[in-house]
Amino acid sequence: MEFYLWSDGFMMKILLVEDNKEISDNVANYLEKVMEVQPVYSGGEAIEYLKTYNYDVVILDLMLPEIDGMTILSYISKRALNTGVIVLTAKEGLGDKLKAFNLGANDYLTKPFFLEELKARIIAILKSMGKIKKENLIEFMDIQIDIKTKTAYIGDEKLDINEKSYKLLEYLVINKGVLLFKEQIFDNVCGYGSDASTEIIEVYISRLRKQLAPFNYDKYISK
Structure with missing residues (x-):
């Protein structure tokens, strides 16, 4: 199993904004093995969670109840939130893609999609933002464990x-x-x-x- 952590050593946090319960459950069940996932099912819920908590990546549908995904993108951009955004939508038009990127989306993935590809894109965004310290490294305070080499350190001492x-x-x-x-x-x-x-x-x-x-x-x- 892989483990990916933020630069401060904690598991990365994902806000999953998707009103289709089946899709949301599938994504959450797949990602929560290596990430902390918070599913929400409407644009209004998404805004409330973004006001209260910090997330590393937002997975964002565009067609949502209450508040649409483009408005949420604009909210994230205007407040300069330090979060990556992957738009996950059935909208394939070039106009929607360009608008999403202009509003600050990091990536755009259309449905149907592969879960493995979604995870790879999340990791690519986290790497580009400098939020992944090192693959295969898990930490607790000064304890560092490399699950690939099966070695453990406290500080610099093995x-x-x-x-x-x-x-x-x-x-x-x-x-x-x-x-x-x-x-x-x-x-x-x-x-x-x-x-x-x-x-x-x-x-x-x-x-x-x-x-x-x-x-x-x-x-x-x-x-």
Whole structure:
């Protein structure tokens, strides 16, 4: 699985503005594996969320209830919000495309579309805006984990940890702030087919705490 983060180390936030519930659900279910997605179903809702929260990318339909997509584009542009915008619409006309780009859209994708292409375009926008720090990197405070090389650092110091400790640390960082059950941790660290007892997780957690203690990071792992 890929993980893409903003420059400050958090998962990127997407505002999905689409009044077709089926399309919205499909996009949200696909993207939320690697991104934080907030679906809204009308232009009015979109404006309220944009007033209250910051988003890295807005996925924007043009034909919306209450307030149309072009008006939302104009709202984002006038307020100089630091967000990328992908127009996702059935409108294929050149005039609509030119108007959207003139109002500040970063990209324009017509329906029907491939989810993989939508994600690739999101990532391209985030890279161009400098919001992706590094692919395959996940972070918690000064802990950096490269899920491609399976290595972990605190600051500039590489952690000398074995495979199980690495898997445990990676899983905890990916799910930071989430209450995890022992069985969940066991399945992800040991594998579904493991013959070991779930009690082994307590041993792994105790070992990881000791390895993090010199950096004062053991306190962030609690029961």
